[in-house]
Amino acid sequence: MLSIALFHFHVTQIKRSAGQSAVASAAYRAGEKLHSEYYGEISDYTRKGDVICSEILLPSHAPPEYADRETLWNAVEKAERGKKAQIAYSFDIALQNEFSMQENIDLTRQFLLEQFVNWGMVVDFAVHSPDKEDGGISNPHFHVMCPIHPIESDGRWGNKQRREYVLDEHGERILDEVGNYMFNAVPTTDWGSPETLEHWRQAWADLCNRKFAEKGLDCRIDHRSYARQGIEQIPTVHEGPSVRAMGAKGIRTNKVDFNRWVRKTNAMLRKTKNKIASLLEWLKAVKEELSKPQPPMLNDLLMTYYNNRNKGAYSTKAKTANLQRYADAFRFLQEKQLFTTDDLDAALHSMQNSISAMKASAGEKQSRIKELDELLRMAQYYVDGKPVADKLGSIRFEKSRQKYKSEHDDTLRTFYMAERKLKSYFKDGKLPITAWCRERERLEQERQQTQLHSRKNEIEL
DSSP states (O other): OOOOOOOEEEEEEEEEGGHHHHHHHHHHHHHHHETTTTTTTTEETTTTEEEEEEEEETTTTTTTGSSSSSHHHHHHHHHOOOOOOOOEEEEEOOTTTSHHHHHHHHHHHHHHHHHHHGOOOHHHHEOOOOOOTTTTOOEEEEEEEEEOOOOOOSSBBSEEEEEEEEEEESSOOOOOTTOOOOOEEEEETTSSSHHHHHHHHHHHHHHHHHHHHHTSSSEOOOSSOHHHTTTOOOOOOOHHHHHHHHTTTTTOOHHHHHHHHHHHHHHHHHHHHHHHHHHHHHHHHHHHHHOOSOOOOOHEEEEEEHHHHHOOOOOOOHHHHHHHHHHHHHOOOOOHHHHHHHHHHHHHHHHHHHHHHHHHHHHHHHHHHHHHHHHHHHHHHHHHHHHHHHHHOOOSSSSHHHHHHHTTTHOOOOOHOOOHHGGGGGGTBBBOOHHHHHHHHHHHHHHHHHHHHHHOOOOOO
16 A cells, blocks of 8 residues: 655745745755845855756746846846736745655756756746754755746746737727726736646656655555545644744754644544444345334444344454453443434534534634734834844944844844834824734634634544
8 A cells, every 4th residue: 555755736926925036045945145135134044055956947938047036036136017916926845755865856856957947937946954853853955036027038028927918899998987998817827827836847757756766666656635645634733944943952843843733633533434434334134134214223233233243253352352442432322312223323423524624623623823923923023123223223324224134134134024024003192012912812722722722522433
């Protein structure tokens, strides 16, 4: 039987509306020092130690100077004029511990050339391999950044969208209420469509699975979600190397606590599902013998079922085991007050509905907790950096300003980033930090109560 290996393939967009910079993002992923002409800032990640390799892959019609990372991403930033522009796609994709690092790098380059570069996309990728803590699991992965703007055949940046005018039944353009032609904005590429993302996810899974087969390994990856695979399981959240390092030192974090709860809940779900499956299998077997119009009594059917099993048993040990199973099942039915097959049908469906509701509630709460954690993290950056930024603004002489700015570069950079991200949350010049903390505490308490409730209602056979 094939085992399931790790699959993680996540894509987001780098957006100015979120206070993000393509140059800063590229510097972090590649572990380099880059200057952003748009923001006038330098991002220095040369001390980042987990970058194994980084490379820019260009289609044949792209200007060769874009092979330089700083030149490329400053050109991308320059091509975007909007303050809320979507600048680049950002991918985070897990590599396989079953392959050597060189095999992983070769697979990465093959995948990006076949699926991205050959279709005209510019690719900037970096392979990361964070240090493994004692007893931990390696987490090799690679980051990919691709400009959303396509490059035309003449090497210039093309449009992300084109106008498709709305026509009437005579093929004439339709005017809106102010006299302008009505149109729909249509993407010029299919890079952002769900169908393309699905294709990329499957292509990466297929490439890795061929490598597993080539090496004679009995494991595979599946690009589909748990729900699409028919797996009743809540997914954990990605922890990342820094969170795992804190956990190894005994420092509690929200992500580690949530994943611990998810693993316990999934174990309970698997146990419950197995019990439900066992009962359904028994119910299916006894229903074949039903001939009466009224639902028969479960105890009678249960006794008939195990008597038939004992007729075919060859040893006293097997017969004793059947009697014990009968006693356990009888006690369960009595405790739950299940007397007919209809009672059992209704109870099993109720259990399954409760499991589905619990999964949905846990997912919604964790999503909001994650959002609040990010807001509080940005708020702390803002609070820590505000005095430093204020002092910088009070320094009149340029030489002194530059010296002070250099001495507090990290604090100022995180402050400006937080200020951009929190801009829409200020009210009367203040952030609702207390309200965020109270909401997070309430959600955490509700999540823990859900966990306790699920344990109390666990089925015991």
